[in-house]
Amino acid sequence: MRLVAATHNAGKAREIHALLDGHYTVVTATEVNLPEPAETETTFVGNAMLKARHAAAFCGEVCLADDSGLSVTALDGAPGIFSARWGGPQRDFNVAMDKIETRLEELGAHDRTAWFTSALAVAWPDGPCVVVEGRVDGVVTFPRRGDRGFGYDPIFIPDGHTLTFGEMKPALKDSLSHRTRAFEMLKAALID
Numbered sequence: 001m002r003l004v005a006a007t008h009n010a011g012k013a014r015e016i017h018a019l020l021d022g023h024y025t026v027v028t029a030t031e032v033n034l035p036e037p038a039e040t041e042t043t044f045v046g047n048a049m050l051k052a053r054h055a056a057a058f059c060g061e062v063c064l065a066d067d068s069g070l071s072v073t074a075l076d077g078a079p080g081i082f083s084a085r086w087g088g089p090q091r092d093f094n095v096a097m098d099k100i101e102t103r104l105e106e107l108g109a110h111d112r113t114a115w116f117t118s119a120l121a122v123a124w125p126d127g128p129c130v131v132v133e134g135r136v137d138g139v140v141t142f143p144r145r146g147d148r149g150f151g152y153d154p155i156f157i158p159d160g161h162t163l164t165f166g167e168m169k170p171a172l173k174d175s176l177s178h179r180t181r182a183f184e185m186l187k188a189a190l191i192d
């Protein structure tokens with residue numbers, strides 16, 4: 001079955017392929033010329049549903065969207081749903097990671113706990129939309145470490161590990177990530 005991965009983020013698309021290839025024919029947003037909607041909702045779940053429904057209405061196919069981000073406890077959950085926007089128009093995540101470090105220093109905050117969230121929504125054209133949310137807890141660390149992965153991976157160490165997501169082999173990140181946890185929930189929700 002064809003499934004349109006409604007994301008313009010190459011890092012996410014790579015992980016979605018790794019998780020779904022062999023089960024679905026994954027088609028990327030660029031292959032169907034999918035425009036990017038404004039993310040106007042106030043939660044990960046809301047934005048994932050918005051993106052999945054927008055994509056399904058646009059291309060008339062079953063679409064999967066991911067809304068995700070990094071939340072830092074001492075920053076009251078920021079950048080959270082604004083994770084992409086903290087990278088600025090150029091989506092420069094070195095700038096965004098520096099901003100997190102600077103804000104923590106300015107606050108004199110010692111609490112480094114943080115978590116990644118991934119909300120995954122599957123929408124059928126003119127049909128239902130199923131949504132789930134996965135999370136992985138850990139800490140942020142500075143300076144940045146590792147050049148694997150994408151986005152905020154170089155500053156996030158998941159609980160029980162010493163490597164950042166940016167230092168881990170993709171298979172290790174995929175075995176424990178927020179996105180994988182959301183996929184497991186999605187599979188359960190779609191089978192039930």
Ligand code: ITT
Binds near residue numbers: 051068070093152
């Ligand atoms: P789409 O909306 O087209 O999917 P986007 O990059 O704009 O792409 P989001 O609005 O969901 O997606 O923004 C999420 C941001 O959070 C993303 O740009 C990354 O910087 C970051 N992020 C999400 N998942 C991540 C992961 O697994 N590792 C590192 N950073 C991640």
